[in-house]
Amino acid sequence: MPEDAADSAAGRTRLGPRHVAIIMDGNGRWATQRGRPRLFGHHAGAQRVREIVESCPDYGVEYLTVFAFSTENWKRTQAEVAGLMNLFRGYIRREARALLANDVRVRFIGDRVRLDAKLTGLMDELEAMTAGCAGTNLTVALNYGGRDEVARATKRLAEDVGRGRLRPEDVDEETLPRYLDTCVLPDPDLVIRTSGEARISNFLLWQSAYSEYEFVDTLWPDFTREEFRRLLESYGRRDRRFGGVPAQGAAAR
Template sequence: MALKRQPQHGQVPGCPHHVAIIMDGNGRWATQRGRPRLFGHHAGARRVREIVEACPHVGVRYLTIFAFSTENWKRTQVEVAGLMNLFRRYIIRETKALMANGVCVRFIGDRDRLDNKLITLMNDLEAATAANDVVHLTIAINYGGRDEVSRATRRLAQDVADGRLRPEDVDEETLPRYLDTCVLPDPDLVIRTSGEARISNFLLWQSAYSEYEFIDTLWPDFTRTEFESLCSAFGGRDRRYGGVRP
């Protein structure tokens, strides 16, 4: 028998409820124009607002974007410093628009390596938008799927050691409660821009049954129209979750 997931609150039938995006191609986009890589990152940040604003029109209630991975620290000091400054500027510049559009913002990832000013801005934005419920925007900064699972496992193991959890009660429903995304539904659709066909350590646990779209468009060129088209096409997918049609 096929397993069917019922639409969640506010979900439009046939549309993805939760879309996750690996925003790739900013550097190449800038290089093609003879500009420094940070120019592409700034262009990519501007694209985020357009996609966030499109979400309610296509029935997407949750949007998760991959902004900076645990592996991105390997980039040049100039690029990393520029990205951290971009994140700070994005939060300051976009807060008013996020509030006006009813966007609830969450950040996932390990914050320990981030600077205190950025962490304060992240915390303040989460607090300011906590009551919003039109779109739930999750931004992954210093995030890696393996790192997330490792941190979650340590917390789970500590609860077992402290007697708050019995080993025999641990099953596949237990670990998700310790993940950064514990309050979010799993993504229905994962989009990666720029033509690369890999998941790059993004939402490893959560995307076990996600549909994937690998597209050639570089992130700064990814338009609302293309986003809406991918969300619309999602409705034609045959999602059986390991079952078969009767």
């Protein structure tokens, strides 16, 4: 459903998707190709996040969700994990004022139990600081896994059934999303994965049931706002039928 007309209030263009989710892959390979440690690539990737976030208002993207650290990433070396946690803490401290100035509302999804108290404290502070922002909605998936999210949501739902707050017969596919980490977000229209891998890696499993996907070869630190725009424009040319038939006059598929 392309929407190429400029937004009359902001003078900006909606290229297609309202909500874009990105699996930011390839930081380590990018660094290795340059003979540098993997954490060098992660720092470069963090800088790329800022550029893409800042481009969202220009392209009409209201919601951006980025996959920063998965529940499976704990399998990496202790040094890399520690470095990533330090990077997340530094990113929040460094970017907080810029995010606020750019009217970006930040949310975090994922299981915070395993994260250290200093990091979760900074996450809480950033969410509170930007709660009144009305521009881009940036969601950061940190210690996040789709299966883990569904399992946690199901547990909370079961607890409500057990306490009599919810009847078993009232549970349907509209009920579970209210218990997910993303309960206040629309489902992603477009999911992008960088680095040439063609898998979803346990990301937004429930929410992306009808998302469009783009798998690109570009490593995340090399992913530019120009390539982002090209993918948004490509999305705008797609015919999204959600299981239905083509619109009258459209070519049969």
